[in-house]
Amino acid sequence: MSKRIAFAPLAAAIGLGFSLLAGCLVAPASAHAEGEIRIAEQFGIVYLLLNVVRDQQLIEKYGKQEGIEIKVDWTQLSGGAAVNDALLSGSIDIAGAGVGPLLTVWDRTRGKQNVKAVASLGNFPYYLLCNNPNVKTIADFTEQDRIAVPAVGVSVQSRFLQYAAAKQWGDKDFNRLDKYTLAVPHPDATAALIAGGTELTGHFSNPPFQDQALQNPNVHVVLNSYDVLGPNSPTVLFATEKFRDENPKTYKAFVEALTEAAEFAQKDRGAAVDTYLRVTKAKIDRATLLKIIDNPQIEFTVSPKNTYPLAEFLYRVGAIKNKPASWEDYFFQDAKPLQGS
Structure with a gap:
């Protein structure tokens, strides 16, 4: 019989930083006036641009240029479902999550709250990892395996897995592997994968967690998201049309701040690493982290890349009801339109 996983103590024991507010703990809030912004991020280097924005107080800087003092509130959640719930309940203004959760909430709110993406957080390969030596491809997973994802069926990792399953077995079986997935935050899933001996044998991860796990010789890559979709922007920031329209100065300050952060991180990755370590207090060696983000497949940019194939796929299999004509939908x-795909 496989062992159950005591996730948080295990993550703490091997030095993986973990701070989580469950979606139900984010108290609903009423609409607020110009000059306040509440941002939800998740875990990993994919959120580094937000770390830079926070560390350098860039939203506050650009707010002053607009003639307002901006109060910024930061929240950390895990999983697209929790992030979407927080956004729709009015608990946050800017949601940080994968393209999968974005497309779900865009589809759900079309003609109502009209949630759309503000910007990409960059291009990153995501790895599906496994510590079961018998699993070489996704076709090798069995009832004995469990795969950790941030949110079952909704997270971008879940959507990548479905996309890969559709390529393997056809669109009708796109959700064939969903029954093997569990919702587990990245730090805890990484700790469980490294430790072994639990029911969790797989983890669709992101950097730096995937790189930390791969330092264990028992962990290997089963699937690289770039091999499925090509280089792409897996994680984005999104907001409601109402927040954007009613807080134009605050929204503009946020966009300008994010753009400066992307230029900073892309130009000086050493300084970006220092920022990540300072803000997240992650227990990871600086040289190791620098090596991770020096990967030429990683690019810090606010312009989305290659997101539309996933949108087309989700419409094709019935996961979303509305088909976007292009990524611009x-x-x-x-004012400075994104150049993306």
């Missing part, structure tokens, strides 16, 4: 186009 689910991204806001501001």
